[in-house]
Structure formats: structure tokens, C-alpha cells
Amino acid sequence: MNRIEELKRRRTFGIIAHPDAGKTTLTEKLLLFGGAIQIAGAVKSNKIKRSATSDFMEIEKQRGISVATSVMAFEYKGRQVNILDTPGHQDFAEDTYRTLTAVDSAIVVIDVAKGVETQTEKLVEVCRRRNTPIIVFINKLDREGLDGFDLLDEIETKLGLKVVPMSWPIGMGGRFKGVYNLYEKKVNLFSPHGKQSEEDTIELKDINAAELGRLVGDKLAAELREELHVLESVYPALDHQKYLNGDISPVFFGSAVNNFGVKELLDCFVDIAPGPLPRETEERMVAPEEEKFSGFVFKIHANMDPNHRDRIAFLRICSGTFFRNTNYLHVRQAKKMKFSNPTAFMAEKKSIVEEAFPGDIIGLYDSGNFKIGDTLTEGEILHYKGIPSFSPEQFRYVVNKDPMKTKQLDKGIDQLMDEGVAQVFTKADNNRKIIGTVGALQFDVLQYRLKHEYGASCDYEPVSLYKACWITWDDQPALTEFLSRRKADLAKDKDDRWVFLAQSAWTLKMAQENHPKIQFHFTSEY
Numbered sequence: 001m002n003r004i005e006e007l008k009r010r011r012t013f014g015i016i017a018h019p020d021a022g023k024t025t026l027t028e029k030l031l032l033f034g035g036a037i038q039i040a041g042a043v044k045s046n047k048i049k050r051s052a053t054s055d056f057m058e059i060e061k062q063r064g065i066s067v068a069t070s071v072m073a074f075e076y077k078g079r080q081v082n083i084l085d086t087p088g089h090q091d092f093a094e095d096t097y098r099t100l101t102a103v104d105s106a107i108v109v110i111d112v113a114k115g116v117e118t119q120t121e122k123l124v125e126v127c128r129r130r131n132t133p134i135i136v137f138i139n140k141l142d143r144e145g146l147d148g149f150d151l152l153d154e155i156e157t158k159l160g161l162k163v164v165p166m167s168w169p170i171g172m173g174g175r176f177k178g179v180y181n182l183y184e185k186k187v188n189l190f191s192p193h194g195k196q197s198e199e200d201t202i203e204l205k206d207i208n209a210a211e212l213g214r215l216v217g218d219k220l221a222a223e224l225r226e227e228l229h230v231l232e233s234v235y236p237a238l239d240h241q242k243y244l245n246g247d248i249s250p251v252f253f254g255s256a257v258n259n260f261g262v263k264e265l266l267d268c269f270v271d272i273a274p275g276p277l278p279r280e281t282e283e284r285m286v287a288p289e290e291e292k293f294s295g296f297v298f299k300i301h302a303n304m305d306p307n308h309r310d311r312i313a314f315l316r317i318c319s320g321t322f323f324r325n326t327n328y329l330h331v332r333q334a335k336k337m338k339f340s341n342p343t344a345f346m347a348e349k350k351s352i353v354e355e356a357f358p359g360d361i362i363g364l365y366d367s368g369n370f371k372i373g374d375t376l377t378e379g380e381i382l383h384y385k386g387i388p389s390f391s392p393e394q395f396r397y398v399v400n401k402d403p404m405k406t407k408q409l410d411k412g413i414d415q416l417m418d419e420g421v422a423q424v425f426t427k428a429d430n431n432r433k434i435i436g437t438v439g440a441l442q443f444d445v446l447q448y449r450l451k452h453e454y455g456a457s458c459d460y461e462p463v464s465l466y467k468a469c470w471i472t473w474d475d476q477p478a479l480t481e482f483l484s485r486r487k488a489d490l491a492k493d494k495d496d497r498w499v500f501l502a503q504s505a506w507t508l509k510m511a512q513e514n515h516p517k518i519q520f521h522f523t524s525e526y
């Protein structure tokens with residue numbers, strides 16, 4: 001197969017969900033279909049148990065599992081499907097945001113009983129920012145849940161997605177009989193424990209046929225007819241281009257644990273989901289078909305074992321072909337590097353790859369050369385965009401507990417920030433360092449790793465902040481005035497950009513009103 005054929009059959013996506021909605025279960029069922037695993041239970045959940053939130057070493061151990069399952073690739077109907085795993089724990093949401101920059105599409109899993117939950121809202125917002133095409137899977141139909149129409153409404157209002165139902169539940173919970181496949185006009189009858197057989201899928205071109213009553217009972221048949229009537233008048237048919245543009249989202253109903261509705265989802269996914277998309281760099285758009293290789297690092301995973309300091313940088317291939325043992329340009333460091341052990345992750349197995357194509361993710365062993373967002377090319381100066389830092393939500397001052405180890409502390413903070421563990425802001429008025437994170441857990445992770453990997457001790461002091469916003473300005477006098485008035489609320493991020501540290505929503509509003517020539521941004525990329 002040539003390079004173009006290889007790249008055209010790649011389907012790289014991420015599954016996003018609020019913890020417990022069924023992401024791990026669905027992933028596993030997809031891998032079973034793809035033959036990447038043979039038995040259920042083979043994919044270890046990288047879900048971090050809630051009871052373990054105070055014990056972050058346990059969490060890191062569990063997170064270690066997620067290295068192995070970072071990318072799960074399998075073949076299905078001639079496609080190579082790459083699933084990028086995303087951490088379930090909300091304190092690691094930033095990792096998930098970054099992983100989403102490396103996908104071409106996403107599947108959102110929603111628990112039928114819970115509806116749209118907060119974590120899902122945030123993650124979908126990140127996808128929508130980049131117009132990532134989204135398919136929705138409503139899970140756990142074997143349980144009592146919200147009404148189908150209410151759910152679709154909720155998805156539209158809370159997630160801002162325009163939905164196109166592709167299947168529709170017949171009953172729910174104890175009364176759940178199956179789903180009606182709207183685009184193939186088939187009834188799929190439900191039997192628990194994933195024991196569906198071919199005979200359970202019955203073509204029913206005419207929804208008014210008496211057979212429907214025989215299959216699901218007259219009452220449910222009447223309900224279904226009525227609901228389908230409403231669906232047809234309210235929701236549009238699937239327009240492939242609109243889906244690819246991120247304008248509409250197909251919705252499926254099913255039960256992952258019972259392996260019900262998963263095949264329909266997968267069949268539709270490989271049919272409609274986009275292959276590797278062109279990507280924007282600061283310099284130009286890069287098409288996957290281009291002959292020359294380029295890619296970017298979207299995630300760095302450190303080894304927690306102090307005897308093995310190496311890290312794995314995860315690289316998304318965007319164009320050309322990546323070859324093992326070939327010199328590539330590390331654009332930020334302006335130096336050539338080659339990689340003798342680039343690794344592919346196939347469900348449980350790791351293997352060294354000789355070559356990789358756009359859409360693929362490979363792991364590069366790294367001794368500290370990479371930071372998130374770094375670009376590798378064959379020589380061209382390119383900087384991939386779309387890997388922003390998000391405004392953190394929790395803040396603390398860092399206090400150096402051992403002045404003899406200041407150098408180690410600074411180096412440690414610097415490197416751990418490159419890995420994306422947290423963000424550091426240096427205050428303009430007194431040079432104090434403030435650490436900002438998405439979740440409270442990162443403070444413990446940082447403290448522990450500084451001690452064990454860099455020999456530096458730090459403590460934290462509380463600081464009451466609402467948000468950190470990156471700023472831009474219309475002209476220099478506007479900035480000068482803002483700096484002189486608000487010096488105590490200003491800081492520099494690690495890339496030397498100005499950041500406004502708002503103490504409250506009100507201070508932010510006032511700053512915006514009083515300084516109309518200053519723009520406030522909630523991500524580092526604007």
C-alpha cells in the first residue's frame with residue numbers, strides 16, 4: 001500500500017465522557033470488534049478510583065496503565081482505527097484537552113440516566129473550538145433514564161451540538177426492547193449480555209407493519225411510531241458534509257456493557273468519520289498528503305521510576321512518512337534528532353515502528369528535549385498551532401523550603417511545566433511564583449516529583465485568585481498604562497507572555513471595562 005492509501009484509511013479519534021459514563025467499556029467493545037483483544041476485561045480501566053484521590057501515587061500508578069493504553073489501534077473494514085485514550089479523572093482534564101488536539105474526530109459517551117454532565121460540557125467545548133466532528137453515543141439504555149427527546153434537547157442546549165438521531169430506543173430500562181435503526185430502517189432487538197445474533201436484526205421498511213407489534217409489543221410499537229413521526233418532523237437527515245464540518249452530530253443509543261448498538265456505531269463511524277485532516281501551523285496549512293514528514297508533540301508522559309528518568313513524548317504525524325533512525329529537525333531547538341525506538345501502541349502490546357503515517361501516534365523516548373507543542377519536520381520551519389494552555393482554576397504560591405536547592409527547584413519547575421503538569425506565573429511586582437492547575441491533585445504531583453526527581457523541597461501558600469487571562473493590547477501606551485495601574489495583578493507565564501491574575505469575576509469585569517484597549521484571553525492561544 002502506498003503512502004496516500006495508508007493515510008486515507010486512518011481514522012484517529014478520542015472518546016470523551018464524564019467518568020463512569022462507560023468510556024472504558026465502549027473502548028473495550030470496539031477493540032473486541034477490531035480483534036485487537038480477544039476477551040472482555042483485557043483493557044484495564046485507566047479510571048482513577050474516586051476513593052484514591054488523596055493518594056496520588058496510587059493515581060500515578062493507575063495513570064501508568066494509561067501509557068500502555070494511550071493509543072489503541074485496530075483494523076476494521078479496511079480502516080486503521082486509532083483510539084486515543086483520555087484520562088477519566090477531572091484533575092487531568094488538561095491532558096484530555098491536549099489529546100483532543102491530536103484527533104480528527106470524537107465520540108462522546110453520555111449516560112442515559114445522568115444526561116449531559118459538567119466534564120462532558122468542557123470537553124465538547126474544546127472540540128467545538130476546533131470544529132472537530134462529533135458522534136454521540138447514549139449509553140446504558142438497559143437502565144431507566146431520561147426521555148429520549150429530553151436528552152436530545154439537553155445535548156443541543158448544554159453542548160451546543162445540533163443532533164441527528166441515527167437510532168431510537170424502543171422502551172428503556174426494564175422495558176428496553178431494542179433500537180430502531182433510522183438510517184437502515186431496521187429493528188435491532190435487545191438481549192442482555194451481548195448475545196445479539198443476526199436474527200435479532202430485522203429489516204422493517206414499513207414502520208406501520210403489524211410485525212412491529214409482534215416484535216416489541218403493541219404498546220411500544222405505537223409509542224415508537226408516534227416518536228418516529230415527531231423525529232422526522234423535527235430533526236434533519238444526516239448530511240455528511242455538515243458532520244465533517246462539525247455542524248451536526250449523529251446520535252446513537254445503546255448499551256456498551258451488553259455490546260448493544262456498538263456495532264452500528266462502529267460501522268457508521270468508519271463510514272463517515274474523517275481521515276487525517278489538514279492542520280494549521282503558524283506559517284501555513286499542512287496537508288497530510290504532502291510528501292515531507294511533519295508532526296507535533298501533544299503529550300509527554302514521565303516515568304515515575306526514579307531509576308528510569310526517561311519520558312515518552314507522544315507525536316501526532318501530520319504529513320509525509322515518519323521513518324525510524326532518520327534525522328528530523330526539532331524546530332524549537334533548531335537541532336537534528338533521530339529516533340531508534342519509536343513505539344506504536346496496539347492495545348496491550350508495544351512495538352517498534354519502522355514507519356508511520358499521518359493520523360498515527362508514536363511514542364518517542366525522550367531525555368528532556370521535548371515540550372508540549374514541539375514540532376518535528378524534515379527541515380522546514382513550522383510551528384503547529386492548536387495546543388493551547390487553558391486558564392487554570394486553582395492557584396498557589398510556591399515556597400522554596402531549601403534555599404540551597406534553588407537551582408534544582410527552578411529547573412524542576414521548568415521541566416515539569418514543559419511536560420504540562422501545571423502552569424507557572426511569575427508576578428511582576430515581587431517575582432514570586434504562582435502555580436496554576438486545573439485540578440488540586442497536580443499540586444501533590446508537583447511537590448512529590450520535585451522532591452524525588454530534582455531533590456528540591458517546596459511548599460505552598462494560599463493565594464486567592466479567580467482566573468489567569470493572557471492579555472493582548474491595541475497599542476503600547478495602553479499596555480504601559482495597564483502595567484502601571486495593575487502591576488500587582490500581572491505576571492509572566494513561562495514563555496514570557498503577560499498574564500492578568502484576576503482576583504474575582506468582578507475584578508476581571510472591571511479591568512475589562514476600564515481598559516478597553518486590552519483584550520483578555522482564557523487560553524494561551526488567541
Ligand code: G4P
Pocket residue numbers: 017018019020021022023024025026045047088139140141142143254255256257258
Ligand atoms: P468510564 O470509563 O467512562 O469511567 O466508565 P466504565 O466503562 O468504567 O463504566 C462505568 C460503569 O458503568 C461500569 O460499572 C460499567 O460496567 C457500567 N456500564 C458501562 N456500560 C453500561 C451499560 O450499557 N449498562 C449498564 N447498566 N452499565 C454499564 P462498575 O460497576 O463501575 O464497574 P464494573 O465492576 O462493572 O467493571
